[in-house]
Amino acid sequence: MDKGVKKLRVGIVGCGRISVMHLESIRSFSDVELICCCDVKKERADAVSEKYGCKAYYDYEEMFKAEKLDAVHILLPHYLHAKVSICAFLHGINVLSEKPMDVDYESAALAVRKAKENGVLYGVVFQCRFNNSARLVKSAVESGKLGKVLSASSVLTWARPDSYYLESDWKGTWDKEGGGVIIDQAIHSIDLVRWIIDSDVESVSVSMANRGHSIVKVEDSAEGLITFKNGARYGFYCMNNFATDEPIEIKLVCENGKAVMSYDDAYIYYNDGKKEEAHQDENPHIDGGKDYWGFQHVREIRQFYDAILCKEPLKISGEEALKTHALIMELYDKGGMKK
């Protein structure tokens, strides 16, 4: 960055588990400065303040009022995402919110509207779209090389033991998390497939249950069929009662070939015998980061800042993320467990 050019002033709200991915990404950019952090749990905000050399706040509105921020990262329990994002928009601050947009459709749609009214950017984290594997398959479909997607499938088998829910004061609750394995874990694979197929949803058929977590009421397993207006049929299965966090498996059967994605590897087998593949770059080790989340937070966060700096349009805007959010909400509407 040129000498004398002002750095972007940024803050984070929520200093929990995911914050390390955002903090380390911010730290790696020379044109962005972490000014402040906020958490209602004082010790968490203080720890980030000390480690990253920024000011600690315990009330996000006070932070938005006091600091002239260019952007804030929202890393909160799901039910607070739209509310706190809207508060930031009203202070003229660009927002990058962790997934999901919220626990219902209306709050998410309102946030999209409020960002627009206040002339600020609203980005939503779906970092898996920045994986090399996802990029390869998306471009092979978008360019027409693979032809139309006929069918897709995704399988997620992860481990969220009782201790995961016991340690949290919001996970595993309908009002604060908004669901279980779909809204928290499978949302990434469902988003990837929906984004690659890129067509409106025609119909949704789903069944969900809590089969192995007696301490919470939300679903820990689900399977369903989503059909799209362009004719593509997508079957998914997810459960978070597995022994380990296995790589997500995604398959796409297309007119001109098949794509198989696992973790950050993708293989495309064209009907004419040609083959293409993509793999993960060297794993950037981040203490506290989890490789099965995907390590592309840094790419999405960089893209968000490039959009603020008017270098390119925002890739995963609120409007774009709302398409996946609407689908996730429809799965819960049809699933019959959410009251």
Ligand SMILES: NC(=O)c1ccc[n+]([C@@H]2O[C@H](COP(=O)([O-])OP(=O)(O)OC[C@H]3O[C@@H](n4cnc5c(N)ncnc54)[C@H](O)[C@@H]3O)[C@@H](O)[C@H]2O)c1
């Ligand atoms: N993109 C991914 O792959 C990925 C992975 C993990 C988590 N996440 C998302 O990140 C978000 C946070 O998840 P987490 O696991 O870090 O949760 P967490 O519970 O560890 O952290 C949330 C933090 O928010 C704080 N908080 C709650 N209410 C607050 C308020 N009013 N003001 C300020 N702080 C408040 C809590 O004290 C806590 O420290 C969720 O949306 C989650 O789905 C995304």
